[in-house]
Amino acid sequence: MYPDCPIPEAITRILERRSVKAMDLSEPGPSQPEIEALIAAAVRVPDHGKLAPWRFITIQGDARHHLGTLLSSRWQALHPEAIQAQLNFEAARFKRAPVVIAVISRLKPDHKIPVWEQTLSAGAACQNLILTANLQGYAAQWLTEWYSYDEGVASAMALQPDERFAGFIYIGSSDEKPAERDRVSGTDVLTQWPEHAP
Ligand SMILES: Cc1cc2nc3c(=O)[nH]c(=O)nc-3n(C[C@H](O)[C@H](O)[C@H](O)COP(=O)(O)O)c2cc1C
Structure with a gap:
């Protein structure tokens, strides 16, 4: 074709x-034109009903520190017993990678397209970001961690009622090829229907 x-x-x-x-990612991260190409790839996902059930927020440069400060304050509010080292860790979370892209799933609950399909499309957008970043020569990790599920962080990042984080895609450089991870093989999870064909 x-x-x-x-x-x-x-x-x-x-x-x-x-x-x-994420903690093993380093500079450089994708340039502005490369980030634009990443987002162009992300919006190429299958999208039943043309709902665009996703949007994206980039976090880079000093913004990583500002959002980290917010995260740290939120952690302290949730865990008043937190020690300074934990607060410092939260403050530095987004600095683990040069570029972080928050992927936000935007649902239309009353639409005839099921929310399941809208949600899947946001997951596909995350994967398009990762694969395209890889093809650009960058390494990446898709993380949710605690802050993807926190109302305070969602509100500070101006998420609307039917929006939630599909994840944060951390993107940067890495010289080391990661060791292979135990995985099922394709044939372990593939059957042919009907399984017991005559
Ligand atoms: C929706 C989603 C959320 C994830 N969140 C986390 C997370 O919070 N922390 C984590 O260590 N891995 C998380 N992962 C797993 C990593 O993205 C990654 O898959 C894992 O490090 C294994 O590496 P692999 O992609 O090479 O198999 C998440 C994966 C998905 C699909």
Whole structure:
């Protein structure tokens, strides 16, 4: 269908894909044009009903510190017993990677397209971000951690009532190829229907 596209290389990258832990990501991160290409790839996901059930917020540069400060305050409010080291850890969370992209799932609960499908589309957007970042030569990790589920963080980041975080995609550079992770093989989870064909 696309005879000029170097598909085998892209497939190899997908077959070998591994996340790199956010704490192991370093500079440089994607440039502004590369971030724009990432978002262009993210909005290419299947989207039943053309609802665009997602939006994106980039967190980079000093903003990582500002959002980290907010996270730290929120952690302190939730855990008054927290020690300074924990607060410092929260304050530095977004600095683990040069670029973080928050993916927000935007649901239309009363729409004829089921919310399940709208949610799946946001997950697909996350994966498009990761795969495209990999193809750009960057490493990435999809994290939710505690703050994706926290009302205070959602409100500070201006999420609306039918919005929630699908995740935060941490993107940066990494020289080390991560070790392979135990995984099921495709054949472990594949059957053919009907299973007991005559
Ligand atoms: C929706 C979602 C949320 C995730 N949140 C976390 C998280 O909060 N912390 C974590 O360590 N891994 C989290 N992961 C797993 C990592 O993204 C990653 O898959 C894991 O480090 C394994 O690496 P792999 O992608 O190479 O298999 C999450 C994955 C998904 C799909």
